[in-house]
Amino acid sequence: MAFDDLLKKNSVRSPWLFRINAGSCNGCDVELATTALIPRYDVERLGCRYCGSPRHADIVLITGPLTTRIRDQVLRVWNEIPEPKVTVAVGICPISGGVFREGYSIDGPIDKYIPVDVNVPGCPPRPQAILEAVALGLKIWKQKLGLEA
Amino acid sequence: MAGFLKVLFRNLLQGPSTDPFPLVPETFTPDRLRGKVVINQDLCMGCGICSYVCVAGAINIEKREDGHTITVWHNSCCRCAACRQYCPMHAISLEPNWHSAHAEADKYKVIEQKTIAYEPCSVCGKMIRPVPEATLKKLYVHNDDVDLNHVRSLCPSCRQLEDARRSAGLPPAAEKKAVE
Ligand code: SF4
Ligand code: SF4
Ligand code: SF4
Numbered sequence: 001m002a003f004d005d006l007l008k009k010n011s012v013r014s015p016w017l018f019r020i021n022a023g024s025c026n027g028c029d030v031e032l033a034t035t036a037l038i039p040r041y042d043v044e045r046l047g048c049r050y051c052g053s054p055r056h057a058d059i060v061l062i063t064g065p066l067t068t069r070i071r072d073q074v075l076r077v078w079n080e081i082p083e084p085k086v087t088v089a090v091g092i093c094p095i096s097g098g099v100f101r102e103g104y105s106i107d108g109p110i111d112k113y114i115p116v117d118v119n120v121p122g123c124p125p126r127p128q129a130i131l132e133a134v135a136l137g138l139k140i141w142k143q144k145l146g147l148e149a
Numbered sequence: 150m151a152g153f154l155k156v157l158f159r160n161l162l163q164g165p166s167t168d169p170f171p172l173v174p175e176t177f178t179p180d181r182l183r184g185k186v187v188i189n190q191d192l193c194m195g196c197g198i199c200s201y202v203c204v205a206g207a208i209n210i211e212k213r214e215d216g217h218t219i220t221v222w223h224n225s226c227c228r229c230a231a232c233r234q235y236c237p238m239h240a241i242s243l244e245p246n247w248h249s250a251h252a253e254a255d256k257y258k259v260i261e262q263k264t265i266a267y268e269p270c271s272v273c274g275k276m277i278r279p280v281p282e283a284t285l286k287k288l289y290v291h292n293d294d295v296d297l298n299h300v301r302s303l304c305p306s307c308r309q310l311e312d313a314r315r316s317a318g319l320p321p322a323a324e325k326k327a328v329e
Contacts, residue, residue: 039165039166039167040166040167040168041167041168042167045167045172046171092205092224092225092226092227095224095225095256096222096224096225097225098205098225098227099204099205099227101205101206101225102206111253111256115253116253117252117253118250118251118252118253119224119250119251119252119253119255119256120249120250120251121223121224121225121226121249121259122228122247122249123205123226123227123228123229125247125249125250126182126247128168128170128171128176128247129247129248129249129250130250131170131171132171132248132249132250133250135171135250136250136251136252140252
């Protein structure tokens with residue numbers, strides 16, 4: 001038990017991010033890349049880094065309105081992320097469908113299928129807004145781990 | 150070699166280029182950044198042009214007998230500023246406020262909502278949205294003999310009659326309350 005607590009306490013210093021593109025126009029993905037890769041914004045200061053496998057992830061960032069074609073793959077990948085995880089909807093697409101809402105190929109919004117924790121609207125949101133969302137997600141993650149009230 | 154040293158010294162002097170946000174509360178924001186939509190309730194007439202042009206269907210206008218309520222859902226607005234462009238009253242603006250991250254519980258609470266109350270026409274009693282004063286001043290800029298406060302309280306058809314009476318040299322119509 002003590003070892004478990006120690007692990008939890010130390011892991012909150014490095015919440016790894018994972019990106020799922022649920023049919024986005026790539027605008028939000030470019031902003032996500034900007035947030036991580038450009039020294040001016042540098043999300044790694046919060047201890048985050050992008051990882052390539054959903055099984056290593058703690059915070060998942062979803063972009064795009066969930067098209068019917070990609071839906072099942074998105075759900076499969078999302079279910080591979082271990083609990084407790086924090087889901088962040090980036091851009092208006094996953095939150096409400098945005099400009100694609102009610103399109104014939106859209107099965108969103110994403111919270112129809114996936115419990116979302118943090119929303120960050122914008123088309124796309126600017127990197128600072130994404131940083132704010134990651135910081136908020138980090139807080140919710142700590143609550144899920146039982147480290148913060 | 151010397152070129153490399155020049156770059157090195159310049160970078161040392163400039164300091165880090167990383168923006169300290171979000172570890173400090175403030176960061177830079179360009180003045181013309183398109184952020185959240187704000188509606189000026191003194192100007193909005195409820196004409197519906199904004200909701201007609203809105204690509205993301207983010208604007209809803211609910212009309213009632215005694216007024217109208219205009220709502221913009223920030224979670225659907227793509228900040229294209231088409232509404233600002235086409236609003237004939239210049240009642241919509243996009244503030245450079247980009248702080249938009251919120252928890253899922255607040256999803257339907259992030260809205261801009263304004264309710265505008267209507268007033269009865271002082272002649273026929275029909276409920277109308279009084280024309281904003283600044284707009285009236287522009288409309289009657291060449292008629293400085295007109296009592297703007299009286300005109301403001303008239304519905305469009307009574308105002309038309311009033312303008313016709315004035316052109317014909319007749320006195321203004323009596324107010325309804327005075328007749329009764
Ligand atoms: S929110 Fe806008 S920028 Fe982001 S994926 Fe959707 S359409 Fe593209
Ligand atoms: S905001 Fe402008 S365009 Fe929209 S209803 Fe009001 S006056 Fe008309
Ligand atoms: S900025 Fe564009 S998307 Fe947002 S409310 Fe105005 S017209 Fe609609």
